[in-house]
Amino acid sequence: MEKNSKIYVAGHRGLVGSAIWNNLQQRGYTNLVGRTHAELDLLDGPAVKRFFDEEQPDVVVLAAAHVGGIWANLHYRADFIYENLQIQQNVIGESFRHGVQKLLFLGSTCIYPREAPQPMREDCLLTSPLEYTNEPYAIAKIAGLKLCESFNLQYGTNYIAVMPTNLYGPRDNFHLENSHVLPAMIRKMHLAHCLNTGDWTSLRKDLDRQPVEGVNGQATETAIIRILERYGISSDKLTLWGTGSPLREFLWSEDMADASVHILLHVDFKDTYEAGNSEVRNCHINVGTGKEISIRDVAQLVQDEVGFRGTVLWDATKPDGTLRKLTDVTKLHQLGWHHQVEIDEGIHRLYQWYLSQTSSTSRRSISTSPRM
DSSP states (O other), X not given: XXXXXXXXXXXXXXXXXXXXXXXXXXXXXXXXXXXXXXXXXXXXXXXXXXXXXXXXXXXXXXXXXXXXOHHHHHHXXXXXXXXXXXXXXXXXXXXXXXXXXXXXXXXXXXXXXTTOOSSBOGGGXXXXXXXXXXXXXXXXXXXXXXXXXXXXHHHOOOEEEEEEOEEEOTTOOOOTTTSOHHHHHHHHHHHHHHHHHTOHHHHHHHHHHSOBTTBOTTSXXXXXXXXXXXXXXXXXXXXXXXXXXXXXXXXXXHHHHHHHHHHHHHOOGGGGSOTTOSSOOXXXXXXXXXXXXXXXXXXXXXXXXXXXXXXXXXXXXXXXOOSBOOBOOHHHHHTTOOOOOOHHHHHHHHHHHHHHHHTOOOSSOOOOSOOO
């Protein structure tokens, strides 16, 4: 990939896409192309075709997707499968028709069976049923990686599919219903901390930036307390979904970006499977840390970081999701990449970033630098 190669990053404003964009720029790749959703709707096939006709990118990074946590996956099942299939069909299809030299497709480790052997190797794909809560999303991502694999086998393209574990980092989604577990937990803990310390200035700034069901920082204290209680947030306790027992693996988004660019620069399709096999499959690459932690322990790390002095409770009537999702990252390590940011450092960085975005008057100083 040349320094002046035109690289289209689909989803360049999102959690991973923005980090990939920054990583490429830091490495000297400046001929980058991005479009916001308002500028280009990836669900619109003719619009995507016009974009490729005009821009003629050399390389494509497909980091755009319709994503969310357990609640969103359960309630918007049709949206998750339809929109992701449509995005993939449009972007990968036009990449092929326009002769894109290399494509990187970002999926998710939710593609693996609910009862997959741990840690999950790439070859356990499609060996047993998926987790019910995110089955539509998982099926869409499986279709995407198989689309890349099939184009490679039939037409000799160079499309690589990477399957990141649970990601978190700057520009994450902190919506109380539709976000993933860690950013949702950080925001809930922060709001509970504000209530616990009587820091209504910070709490109102938070709600002004992202209202909850239409309730913003201009609402009365009574209205704010009432709406936050619906999400298990109060001054003396915070109630989180599930039992806290599931184990999860978390990867800092900027680490994911570095892995993605490493693969773009150093890995080709032929490097993703063993030569001589009569059947070529499971050519995707797991991207993670190979380390896991319970949701309950994550909550404790977040509580320590935020400083909430109330009680954390668990609502066992709510779903836990898959009980364990540890990736086997042997292939990734063999291809020359290892993660750098551990979970405690990542939580510190993310909370400080969140405070900087909400302009909080928290007790902590705002900094994104690592702790020494």
